[in-house]
Amino acid sequence: MAKTSFSCSACGASFSKWSGRCEGCGEWNTISEDKGLSSGPSKKSLGVKRGRTIPLSDLATRETPPPRACCGVGELDRVLGGGLVAASAILVGGDPGIGKSTLLLQAAARFAKAGVKTIYVSGEEASAQVRMRAQRLGLTDAPVQLAAETNLRDILTTLEAEKPQLAIIDSIQTMWSDHVDSAPGSVSQVRAAAHELTTFAKRNGVSIIMVGHVTKDGQIAGPRVVEHMVDTVLYFEGERGHQFRILRAVKNRFGPADEIGVFEMTGGGLAEVINPSALFLSERGEPSPGSVVFAGIEGTRPVLVEMQALIAPSPHSQPRRAVVGWDSSRLAMILAVLEARCGIPFAGLDVYLNVAGGMKISEPAADLAVAAALLSAREDMALPADTVVFGEISLSGALRPAPQTENRLKEAQKLGFTAAIAPGGSKTVSVNGLNLRKSSDLAGFVGEFFGAG
Ligand SMILES: [Zn+2]
Numbered sequence: 001m002a003k004t005s006f007s008c009s010a011c012g013a014s015f016s017k018w019s020g021r022c023e024g025c026g027e028w029n030t031i032s033e034d035k036g037l038s039s040g041p042s043k044k045s046l047g048v049k050r051g052r053t054i055p056l057s058d059l060a061t062r063e064t065p066p067p068r069a070c071c072g073v074g075e076l077d078r079v080l081g082g083g084l085v086a087a088s089a090i091l092v093g094g095d096p097g098i099g100k101s102t103l104l105l106q107a108a109a110r111f112a113k114a115g116v117k118t119i120y121v122s123g124e125e126a127s128a129q130v131r132m133r134a135q136r137l138g139l140t141d142a143p144v145q146l147a148a149e150t151n152l153r154d155i156l157t158t159l160e161a162e163k164p165q166l167a168i169i170d171s172i173q174t175m176w177s178d179h180v181d182s183a184p185g186s187v188s189q190v191r192a193a194a195h196e197l198t199t200f201a202k203r204n205g206v207s208i209i210m211v212g213h214v215t216k217d218g219q220i221a222g223p224r225v226v227e228h229m230v231d232t233v234l235y236f237e238g239e240r241g242h243q244f245r246i247l248r249a250v251k252n253r254f255g256p257a258d259e260i261g262v263f264e265m266t267g268g269g270l271a272e273v274i275n276p277s278a279l280f281l282s283e284r285g286e287p288s289p290g291s292v293v294f295a296g297i298e299g300t301r302p303v304l305v306e307m308q309a310l311i312a313p314s315p316h317s318q319p320r321r322a323v324v325g326w327d328s329s330r331l332a333m334i335l336a337v338l339e340a341r342c343g344i345p346f347a348g349l350d351v352y353l354n355v356a357g358g359m360k361i362s363e364p365a366a367d368l369a370v371a372a373a374l375l376s377a378r379e380d381m382a383l384p385a386d387t388v389v390f391g392e393i394s395l396s397g398a399l400r401p402a403p404q405t406e407n408r409l410k411e412a413q414k415l416g417f418t419a420a421i422a423p424g425g426s427k428t429v430s431v432n433g434l435n436l437r438k439s440s441d442l443a444g445f446v447g448e449f450f451g452a453g
Pocket of ligand 1: 008009010011012013022023024025026027030
């Protein structure tokens with residue numbers, strides 16, 4: 001008898017037995033039994049029948065870089081690594097209702113207008129609904145072909161006959177493959193469908209974009225279970241209360257990962273934001289304690305964002321540590337370093353940290369800006385408003401230089417900042433009109449800018 005296996009619908013981890021909670025991601029009730037393929041691989045060993053010989057090449061063989069198609073939406077083309085690569089599979093994940101279908105319909109229209117033959121298959125909505133959205137977005141003149149279908153076999157047959165260059169599948173969770181005995185949305189179905197589509201993309205030279213909803217419900221598998229199969233994984237992020245959205249490449253075989261594209265939700269759909277720093281800083285008012293501007297790098301591009309901290313005496317025996325847009329364990333580390341190396345305690349104080357505008361920062365170079373925001377809030381002392389801060393903090397309290405110092409400084413200067421605080425080891429670059437001040441360790445930084453330590 002075949003051994004049964006179980007997998008988690010949230011993170012895709014496999015287990016030999018069922019349990020209520022996934023050890024991989026900690027979610028509850030996400031583990032279910034894998035259903036095998038009803039027409040699985042042959043029982044005979046691979047050695048019985050001979051395959052064909054594979055052509056081999058040496059390391060010096062020159063290959064031309066894959067041709068790319070650009071849609072003209074700069075933010076999208078850049079996140080893709082400089083345009084769409086033929087024969088590639090792309091996953092676009094995100095929370096339901098964040099605007100994935102809107103973005104992809106706009107992208108489909110732009111690619112189609114640029115001469116890329118495009119088919120949009122919706123498993124979520126009827127064609128009429130997609131058409132209505134297209135009308136609202138003013139895209140009806142684009143030569144995109146629509147279909148509302150969930151049967152994968154029929155979809156692949158159609159794609160084979162129509163030979164598009166780009167196919168958009170919205171969403172992977174609604175697709176079902178008839179050789180898998182489980183419901184659409186289950187881990188087995190989602191994996192099988194993604195596998196079929198990826199294989200099809202490679203074999204036929206089609207670019208396939210699959211939409212995947214991030215789900216909280218264990219019955220439906222999330223996009224993470226197929227991340228390893230596709231060439232490119234993009235996540236569409238944003239807070240519902242904010243009008244802007246970020247498309248982030250978390251994996252890209254054809255370009256840099258961590259690249260972001262910034263979009264703004266408007267009445268006419270998603271509009272690209274050419275200068276994200278200006279947008280992220282637009283809500284900034286007078287210099288206030290707890291607010292510090294971080295000169296960051298996202299992918300290949302500098303982005304300035306405001307870090308906001310609030311410190312208040314805690315009424316609880318266990319003070320609160322709340323973080324939005326940054327890593328909470330990283331915050332704990334910064335607080336510990338401030339206490340151990342600079343003698344500044346945060347015991348008995350609630351600490352709130354927020355990255356303004358719904359941006360998520362993962363760069364270690366944000367450490368110093370966070371420390372500055374925390375100190376500024378704690379001492380009730382504002383840093384000069386025209387100053388940006390960046391640099392990594394080590395456990396010893398030393399400051400480590402961040403990469404791309406020059407790009408950070410140039411962006412700051414472009415947006416009217418006149419001073420920057422950076423680690424001592426940073427490359428000396430002179431940017432016109434920008435005063436670069438360096439600190440070699442955290443205690444020195446605290447002493448110089450907050451007069452304590
Ligand atoms: Zn899991």
